[in-house]
C-alpha cells in the first residue's frame with residue numbers, strides 16, 4: 077500500500093494525512109479500504125473559503141483556456157492519456173483498494189479514461205457546426221460551438237475515476253475548465269488522478285483547468301451546485317441526489333447533465349445461447365459486487381427454460397470467488413460500507429416477506445483475515461405472478477430478482493416497468509426478437525442503453541452513455557455527448573450591402 081501511495085505522489089501530498097495521525101474532526105475524512113475495513117489515510121477537506129478559491133480558479137483558468145485553439149487543447153489531452161498509460165497499474169490498484177472493486181476492473185477504469193482521452197483528441201479537430209442556406213439573398217448562416225464555462229463535475233464512489241474521465245476529457249477539448257467534487261469515499265483516487273492531469277498542465281504552461289474540491293454536501297456540494305459561475309453541473313449518483321441537483325440548477329436556469337440510478341433488466345429468450353446468457357448475466361449482476369449503475373438487477377427469463385437457467389446460474393454463482401479485490405482469481409470484493417450491507421440484508425428480508433424465494437446467497441460471506449462487508453451474490457426468484465415490489469428499488473448490492481415470461485411483449489413491458497431507464501439487454505437467437513426489442517417506433521426497450529446478446533453493464537466509450545426517466549436523461553462519453561459541454565451560436569451574416577428582413581416583413 078505504501079508503495080502505491082508513493083508512486084502516485086500521495087505520501088507527501090499536502091492534503092493527505094497519515095491514517096495513524098488523523099485528528100478526528102470536521103476538517104478531515106478517512107479514506108477506508110472497504111475490504112479490510114481499515115483506514116488507508118486521512119484527507120483534508122475544503123471549507124467554504126477553499127471552495128470560493130477553487131471556483132475563482134476554475135473561472136480564471138476557463139478564461140485563458142478557451143483562447144487556446146481546440147486542436148492544441150487536444151494535444152494536452154493526448155498527453156494526459158499518455159500519462160495515464162504510465163500510471164495505469166498503480167492508479168487501477170488504488171481504485172481497487174479504495175472502493176473494493178477487483179484489480180482488473182480498477183485497471184479497466186483507467187483504460188476507460190485513456191480511451192475517452194483518445195476519442196477527445198480526435199474530437200478536438202471535429203467540433204463541427206453546420207451551415208444552412210439563408211432565405212435571404214447575400215446572407216450566410218452557420219452554427220458554431222463555443223466553450224461553455226467551468227463545468228462542475230460530481231462523481232460517485234463506484235466509478236471514482238472513469239466518470240471524471242468522461243467529463244473532464246470532453247470538457248477540456250471543448251475549451252472548458254472543470255471543478256470536480258468526488259465522492260468522500262474515494263478522495264485518494266481523485267487526488268492521484270488530478271495530480272496526474274495537473275502535472276501535464278504544468279509542463280505545458282497551461283492554466284489550472286483540472287480543479288478539485290473535496291468536501292461535504294453542505295459546505296461544498298450545495299454551494300457549488302448553486303454557483304452561477306458553473307453553467308453546467310454534470311452529476312452522477314442516486315436519483316435522490318439528482319433531483320436535488322436538478323431543482324437547484326433549474327432554479328438558476330443553469331444546465332444539468334444527470335446520470336442517476338438504474339434498475340436494469342436482462343431478458344433471456346427461449347432460444348438464447350444459454351452459455352453466453354449465463355456469462356452475460358453473471359458479469360452484469362455480480363461484477364463490481366452489484367454496485368454499478370448499469371448492474372443487472374432483474375432477470376426476465378422465458379418460462380420454458382427458467383428452471384434450467386436458474387439452476388445453472390445458481391451453480392455459477394456458487395463458484396464466484398469472494399475476497400480481497402487485489403488477489404488473483406477473486407471476482408467479487410466487498411460492499412462499500414456497513415450501510416450498504418444493511419440495505420442488502422433489508423432487501424433480501426423484504427423480498428422473502430413479499431413471497432420471493434432466495435435460490436442462492438442472501439447472506440454475508442466471511443473472508444479470512446478481512447473485516448469488510450462481504451456478501452454472497454444473491455438470486456431471488458419472484459412469485460409466479462411476477463409481483464415483487466422490492467425489485468422496484470435500486471439496492472446497490474449483488475441481488476438479482478428473477479421473473480419469468482411467456483411472450484416477448486410481456487417481457488418488454490416488465491423491462492419498461494422500472495422507474496429508471498438506464499440499461500437493458502436481451503439474449504436471443506432470433507432476429508425478430510432482437511429487432512422487436514430495439515424497435516424504431518419506440519415500443520421496445522425504453523432505456524438509454526439497449527444490448528443484444530451481451531451484458532447490461534460494461535459500455536464502451538464510443539457511444540453516448542446515459543438513460544431516460546428517473547435516470548435523468550443526460551448523455552456522457554462518446555457520440556455527440558460533447559455538445560453538452562459547449563454553447564451553440566447561430567450566426568447570420570449579411571454580405572449583400574442591402575437590408576432585408578426574413579419572413580418577407582417590410583419595415584420601411
Ligand code: UN1
Pocket residue numbers: 234235239312367368369370532533534535536
Ligand atoms: C456507472 O456505474 O456509474 O457501462 C458507470 C458500464 C461502465 C460505466 C458504469 N462503463 O458499466
